[in-house]
Structures are given as C-alpha cells and as structure tokens.
Amino acid sequence: MPKPKLSVSSPLPGAGPARNRRLRALRNAGRFLVVILLTYLGLLAVTFFIGRVMPIDPVLAIVGDRASGELVARVREEMGFNKPLYEQFVIYIGKILRGDFGTSVLSSHPVMDDIRRAFPATLELATLGILIGVGFGVPLGVWAAVRQGRWVDQIVRVMGLIGYSVPIFWLGLMALVLFYARLGWVGGPGRVDVVYEYTLANVSGLLLLDAAMAGQWDAFANVLSHLILPASLLGYFSLAYISRMTRSFMLHELSQEYVVAARAKGLSEARIIWRHALRNAMVPLVTVITLSYAGLLEGSVLTEAVFAWPGLGLYITNSLQNADMNAVLGGTIAVGSVYIGLNLLSDVLYRTLDPRTRSR
C-alpha cells in the first residue's frame, strides 16, 4: 500500500501539517509518559498497602519464630514499621526515586540484583514458550478455521479445552515422569545439570545465549534439554489460547467480501489464506500474542515450582509468603514494566500492521 505524500501539501518545511504532526506526536508521548508514571504509582500504592494490611508481620520474616518479644519490638522500630502508614509509603517512594529498592530479607541481596538474576531465567523460559505457542498455535488455528467443523477443528478445540482445564502442576509432573524419569529424553528440574553449574559462563543470565557465545555446545544442549519441557508446557497453554483466537479471527476474515473477490479473481487458496486472510487476522492477533507473552513473563508460578526454575514468579511468590516486602514491591515493579513495555510494543506493531490506525 503506497503511503500518502503528506508533505506536498505543506508550503514550508517544518510548518503546517508536518509541524502539527510533530506536535501531536510530542503531546502523545507526553500523555503516554504521564500514564506510565501514574500506572507505576498506582501499582506501588496498591501493592504497598496490601502488603501492610496483610495479616503477616514482616518483622517475623527477619527474627524468626523463636525470638523474644524484646527483639521483635526493636527490629520493628529499626525497620520503621512503627511510623504511620502514609509516612512509610512516602519514605519508600523517596528511596525508589533514588534507585534504592532495598534489600531482600530472604536473600540478603539488594532486590534489584535478585531481579536481575531471576528475570533472565523467566525470560528464557517464556520466550521459548511463546515461540512454541505461536509456532504451533497460529498454523493450528488457521487450519481449524479452514476446515471448520471437520475433525481437525474438533481436535484443536479439544486441545484447547485440555489446555484450559488440566492443572499445569499435574501435567508438569506427569511430563517429568514420562520424558525425564521414564524415557530420559530431557533434563530434569533446574536450569542445567550439576556438572555445568560452575563451568558455564554466566554473562547475560540467558544460559542458551551464554553457552552459545562461549562455544560450549555440550552445555548448550544441556540447557536446552532442561528448557524444553517447561517451555513446551507453557507453550501448550498459550497455544490453546492462541489457536482458538486465530481460528475465530480467521473465520471472520474468510467470510469477508475481499476473500470472495480474491477467489473470483482465481487466486490460489493457499495465497488467499496465508497472504490475505492471515495478514488481516494478524492485526488483532498481535495483541493476543503479546498479552500471552506478558502473562508468561510475569512468571508462571506453578511451572517454575514444578521444575525448580529460579525465575521471577517463584521469587515473588516466595517473597510474598515470607512478607519480604521490599522484594515483593521490586518484583511488582518488574512485572509492571514488562506489561507497560509489551503494551507499547503491541501498540507499535498494531500501527505497523494496520495503517488505518496510524492516522489517528
């Protein structure tokens, strides 16, 4: 589709519609920034206050069950928990603005260091998961739409149903029993075998990338063998959703007039489906895929638990259970950033794929 030459209508460069456009872009960017800031503030406020009204005493996370009443009172004062709630919140926001997210009680490390280590583990898992989900989900959805009501369609629907109704925990364990314990095809829980635990260079935290860059191909294969099961599991769950949505978007497109016109013109069926209908169905599908990806990146708590995967989901859950509030708040900010980032990405992709949305 040729782009309209808008600049022709402007008498002077940098003025008229072009300048208006730039102004509008600036205003949009400004509005977007305010929205981001407010989102973060809301996110923090909600998490902070939920954390404080939780029926768990954060001091207990530090002193343990057996400490005396005296010690508990002292630590409470040291941590500022005797101050009014709003004051604690203001202090916390002040710290964050200075880039200080505090220290995690559980790991004794700065929260940001912990997240920097947990996030790549989740990123690696989620990325492979979404690749599997899209790689299989989209073709399956298209196929089901094309053969609506036939056995392919039924199978895809049953797969989706299983994906929704079977607990991931159970499925994960069964997959481990079969593929790891019984058949020995894949690696077990954890990110890598013990043999490689201290020989694999950890640079980016993405072990596949690190192994490839260092040329340690045996380590690469080992990492992949550990990744494949949890990633397939996550992939399967996103596949179930993605294939269903693809199917319904495709059905909508295939009933459009342009498809009829294309057939009348004598275009091949493959061309109609893959080049024309799918291309149009991709526009709403992008949102579905990015949101699924965000969901996986947020940390798939149960998958990470079954596969002893030291990612973000496990980190936040553990912290929450132990009232480790600095870690919970830091993790929340990380998850919030992922959502905001991916929303932005989906926006950009949307505009790229559908030119109609660009002029708005």
Added chain:
Amino acid sequence: MRTLSPVLNRRILVAAAASALVLAAGMHSAVAATPKDTLVVAFGFDDIITMDPAEAFELSAGEIMGNTYDRLVRLDPADSSKLVGDVAKAWTISPDGKTYTFELKPGLKFASGNPLTAEDVAYSLQRAVMLDKSPAFILTQFGFGKDSVKDKIKATGPLTLTMETDKAYAPSFVLNCLTANVGAIVDKKLVASHEKDGDWGYAWMKTGYAGSGPLKLREWRANEVITLERNDNYYGPKMPLARVLYRHVKESATQRLLLEKGDIDIARNLAPQDLAALASNKDVKTTSAPKGTVYYISLNQKNPNLAKPEVREALKWLVDYSAIGDTLIKNIGVIDQNFMPVGLLGASTEMPYKLDVDKAKALLTKAGLPNGFKVTIDMRTIQPVQGITESFQQTAKRAGIDIEIIPGDGKQVLTKYRARTHDMYIGQWGADYWDPHTNATFVQNSDNSDDAKAKPLAWRNAWIVPALDKMADAAVLERDTAKRKKMYEDMQAEFRKTSPFIMLFQQTEVAAVRSNVDGFKLGPTFDTNYMFLVSKK
C-alpha cells in the same frame, strides 16, 4: 473449499513435531549421573535469610553452619550424647562454677589461611553478643551484656580463653549452649577487614564466609543453590569429596524423581508416600534420626472454655494418637506426649493419653459443657499438620466440640499466634541448643501481661504456673546431672496433667540416599547433619 494448503500445513506440523522430539531425545543421553567428587543434595532451604552465625537461626542455615564453622566444643559425630572439644583441646571450671577456662588446639588455621587463636574465639562470642540478633540469647542468658562482654569473655594468652558466667549454671548447660551455631568461631582479621561503620562486618557476613570448618562456603544463592567446598586448611580429617552442592527443590515428588534418576545423591524432604515408594528401589537406601522438634496443639487460656482444667484434659483424650502415628506421621515422626524430645536429658516416654470419647464427654459434663462448644484452630497448610488437624476435628466432634479450622500461610499463622489472638494453634517447636533448658519455654512464664518482655510459649497461650516456672529456674542451676534429670521429669509429669498443650509427636528426620553414598548420617540437631563425613563409591 479446496484442500491444497491443509495438506501442506499438516506436513509442516508433523515435521516440526518430529524434529522437536528427535532433538529432545538426542540431547540428554550423554549426561551421566552426579560428578564423582561432588555430593548433590536436594533440600528445601527457603528458610535461610543469612549466613552469619551470629544471626542465622533457621534450620537449614544450621546445617550449613555445622559443616562450615568450628566452635569450642561440638556434639560427638559418633555419639551425639557426648561432648568433644572442637577447637578446644581441654577446659576447666573454677570451684565456684562460674569461670570456664579453655585451652585451644595449637596450629589451627582458618580457611582463609589466617591462624586461629584465642583472640578470634573471644571476638566471635563478643560479636554475637554485641550484634544481639535472634540467637544471641543463647549466650546472653549467662549474664553477658553489651557493656560487660569484653571483660567476661577474653583471651588470656594466644591459646587460652576465659569465660565468666553470672551464676553457677549446670556445666553441661553452659557447654551445650556453646555447641550452638551462635558459638561458631569467625576469622577476626577477615571479618574486621569487611567492617563498615562499626557493624562488626554484619552486612558482609550475611552472604560472606569466615570460618575454619571442614567445608567452606563458596556460594549461597537464595532458593537456588548452596555450594560448599572442602577446606584444605581444616585441622581434622579432610573430606573425601571435593564439594557438596545443595539444590533447592521443595516438592517431595520432584526430589524422588531426581533421586531415582541419579541426578541427586540425597533427597531430604520426602513425604511418607514417596518414602514408601522408594523402599522397593534397590539403588536407594533410607536413613533417619529423631530430631529435637516436637509438634503440639495449644489452647489459649484467654478463651474461657479452654481455660477450664476439665476441658484441657478432655481435649487430650480426643486425639486419635494411634491413627496419626500409623498413617499421617509414619516414618517421619513418633508419638510423644511430653515437651522434652527423646535424646535430651530428662526426656520421658510416659504416654497416658489415647482416644477415649466417653472419658472426654464425662470431663466436659463436669466442666458444665455437656453439649460441647465451638472453637477455632489456626493451622499452617502443610503436611502432616493439615492431616492431623482434620483428624482432630473429626474425633473432637464425637464429643460435641465443633472445631473450625482456619488455614493460613506459615508467617500468617505465626503472626496471630504471637499476638495471642488464636483459640487453638497447631505447630512445632525445635530445640535452640542441645540442652533440656531450651524447652523450658513450655512452662516458663513470669509475666503474663500483653506487653511482657519475654514471650515464651507458655506466655503465647496465656498460661502461668509459678511453681513450674521456679522449677525450671532451679533445674538450670542444678549441677548434679541425676538430680537435674529428675527435675525435668517431674516438670513433665505435672505438665502432662494440667498444661494447655496437647503434645503430639517428635519429628524424625528422614533422607533417602543413593546406594553408592557412604557415611551419611543424620544428627539429632540440624547443625549435626555432617556432610564432611560422606564419601562416594
């Protein structure tokens, strides 16, 4: 509609699926079992919050401390009822029973290479008192304060040290307390080099290591992995293996899978059903040891119904001890109706209670509650606690007592318990150090007001019995071991009859081990689970 593309499509799908499977199949075949020089342990260690022996008070941290730090004296690995010198060669006690003089073994070194002297020992104990973290009371109960500790614990020569207590305590009590992690010896030179703003190296020690034990800590990644390596500077026999790796795996079923596959050598948190399933595996053996942890149900005396002596007793007759012992805690615990776990001085094996609904009903009638009453119990949603609570709920119902279970997360239940806002509570109590005085918390309560300074278990349930409190105070000063033993037995006899504690069982720690692993033995405490004695065939 024409059908060209689906065929194409199907071919792509099948090819993709097949190549994924082939890839996956080829990938893992080359991997052998665990490395020969490395012991790999699957262990849930998400309780660890610090690696500083002056602060660490968690069970898992205890095990790491026990393997990586030396102390003055230690429980004998061969027979844990005996004390042996660790870095101490010998010790004497002054006639008035208040001054302990230790002589250290010569030529000792820290893992760092620095020499270990009496100065380091004094520094370590002073440091624990000055930092005053959770386990500090184990030392401060001997009268060491922040202002006096430097005078009371001091090096009097390169290899001699004196320690002066405020009263003439039972020597076994003092020495037993020194076996605790808080008595671990840190490398003064190394710690001092990391000191910031007079913090005694506290910030660094949270993840650092400054010990002299048979193993040294290389790395602790919270909820992920702990790596210990052989310390070649250790004075005693060197560990046969080069390193011990703890992997944080919480799920019992996952641990079992890993063990069966040989990806780990030892599984540490197995549930009864997984243990039973492993019994038939010839590549695996199991080992167990009674631990100093007891499980109990307690009745808050602020609840007027639970405060009635007949109700307290009736509830003790409403627990189906034998069913619990046969199923819910099979292999992981032994029924015990006393507050002192077997293995500690003065432990009793008296068990007067069994399930007897009629007896309970009669007691309830006597208490003026012939139709029972309603009450709540706070419970952590973990096994076997959950199963026991549900069993108790059913048996109590038979006497008309309607128990509502309030499930919660560990810290949540504990928060309520410590605030004394519960009715009934089910939980566990572990020994802080290997001496009977550690469980005096069940009877000691000298101030029952809400803002009391000390808040022992008796206080948490608003139970105050001055006679028992006095007896506990006297027992810790009794220097005649036989007499001291009798005092704890007497305390428990009274406790069984009248206390608001329904003692349930003593924990047995179990581990399943690959058959090529030798020398692995669980100790009575978590800091006596020694990994440095283990070798592999």
